[in-house]
Amino acid sequence: MPERVDIVNFGAGPSALPTSILEEAAKGLLNYRNTGIGLTELSHRSKEFGTLTKHLESLIREQLEVPSNYHIAFTQGGGSGQFSAVVLNLLARHRLLNPNVTDEERVMDYVVTGSWSKKASEEAKRLGGGKVNVVVDGRTYSKTGKAFDNIPPHDKWAFSPKPAFVYYCENETVDGVQFSHEEGSAQAFPFHLTDPSVPIVADYSSSFMSRPIPRLKDHALIYAGAQKNIGPSGLTILIIRDDLLVDTDAAAKLGAAPVPITLVYKTLADSGSLYNTPPMFPMYVSELVLERMKNSGGLQRLEEANRRKATLLYDTLDEAEKKGLVKVKVQPGSKSWMNATFELVGEGAEQKFLEGAEAKGFKQLKGHR
Numbered sequence: 001m002p003e004r005v006d007i008v009n010f011g012a013g014p015s016a017l018p019t020s021i022l023e024e025a026a027k028g029l030l031n032y033r034n035t036g037i038g039l040t041e042l043s044h045r046s047k048e049f050g051t052l053t054k055h056l057e058s059l060i061r062e063q064l065e066v067p068s069n070y071h072i073a074f075t076q077g078g079g080s081g082q083f084s085a086v087v088l089n090l091l092a093r094h095r096l097l098n099p100n101v102t103d104e105e106r107v108m109d110y111v112v113t114g115s116w117s118k119k120a121s122e123e124a125k126r127l128g129g130g131k132v133n134v135v136v137d138g139r140t141y142s143k144t145g146k147a148f149d150n151i152p153p154h155d156k157w158a159f160s161p162k163p164a165f166v167y168y169c170e171n172e173t174v175d176g177v178q179f180s181h182e183e184g185s186a187q188a189f190p191f192h193l194t195d196p197s198v199p200i201v202a203d204y205s206s207s208f209m210s211r212p213i214p215r216l217k218d219h220a221l222i223y224a225g226a227q228k229n230i231g232p233s234g235l236t237i238l239i240i241r242d243d244l245l246v247d248t249d250a251a252a253k254l255g256a257a258p259v260p261i262t263l264v265y266k267t268l269a270d271s272g273s274l275y276n277t278p279p280m281f282p283m284y285v286s287e288l289v290l291e292r293m294k295n296s297g298g299l300q301r302l303e304e305a306n307r308r309k310a311t312l313l314y315d316t317l318d319e320a321e322k323k324g325l326v327k328v329k330v331q332p333g334s335k336s337w338m339n340a341t342f343e344l345v346g347e348g349a350e351q352k353f354l355e356g357a358e359a360k361g362f363k364q365l366k367g368h369r
């Protein structure tokens with residue numbers, strides 16, 4: 001029977017959490033900060049949980065340098081919940097600003113660089129209320145014409161003139177495609193091509209708190225699930241600019257789709273994430289993880305560590321590719337620091353690799369699809 005120390009867990013999310021944090025959280029589950037009550041048995045409106053929420057918020061705000069005109073909200077529903085919430089809130093906002101624009105003329109711009117942004121764009125199509133314009137589809141520029149393996153050249157991007165919002169996914173977990181963080185890189189998000197009055201929305205689910213967010217102030221909304229990098233599943237973190245906190249009921253009177261109350265950004269912000277019971281345990285573990293991160297050098301140190309890890313891994317994979325052992329899936333410049341995707345060359349090689357890895361305690365290496 002293996003112990004935790006025998007295992008290297010590569011799960012892309014839910015992902016490994018530090019043992020010392022889980023041990024501390026286990027104590028808090030029984031007796032939170034000498035209250036004699038476990039964290040998940042306390043009221044979410046208690047003084048203690050209020051302190052935890054404020055501290056969690058400040059750990060995110062300080063480390064990501066989030067300006068004061070952005071709210072940080074904690075909710076449920078995961079990244080998939082946000083695929084819907086983004087559309088409903090941003091179309092309501094657009095309706096209030098442009099009451100005479102028809103649904104035919106109302107456009108949502110989706111940048112499709114992998115399976116998660118594709119899924120988000122499909123949810124936007126399903127919900128309706130506006131048309132989806134795929135700004136660019138990474139598959140068109142891929143080695144095979146079918147896979148997502150690149151951030152496409154900027155001159156191929158076709159933004160709409162005045163969309164309700166522009167949406168992209170910063171790190172495509174399944175495909176291993178990530179935007180570059182180097183300002184001016186051909187694979188960086190082309191903020192210079194966007195209209196500054198159009199809200200930009202980014203899914204940071206699988207890279208949140210792994211390094212600083214480039215040009216955070218150019219975004220209107222950034223969201224992430226906790227389960228990849230900072231805690232257990234069940235918690236979704238939203239960084240929402242003030243102008244997205246609109247009265248969705250007023251928009252519904254003008255013809256927009258009514259928004260379920262727990263998805264309304266204004267409700268989440270106005271209630272301090274307490275409109276309904278927030279995911280208390282994932283928030284607690286995330287607080288412990290982010291506190292430890294801050295005390296051990298913060299995001300700058302983590303960025304350096306992650307850069308070294310990615311360089312070592314991709315250098316090793318490149319060597320193996322030269323020897324004909326593996327095929328690295330993603331094109332240079334677009335390779336994710338978080339999820340490296342590669343194939344083993346040869347009949348049965350992948351199965352053999354996974355079995356060998358498993359025997360050494362390397363678990364959850366197979367892609368999560």
Ligand SMILES: Cc1ncc(COP(=O)(O)O)c(C=O)c1O
Nearest residue numbers: 078079080081116173205206225
């Ligand atoms: C980039 C990205 N976006 C969205 C999601 C969906 O998140 P959830 O399962 O929390 O709904 C995932 C999940 O793996 C993801 O990796």
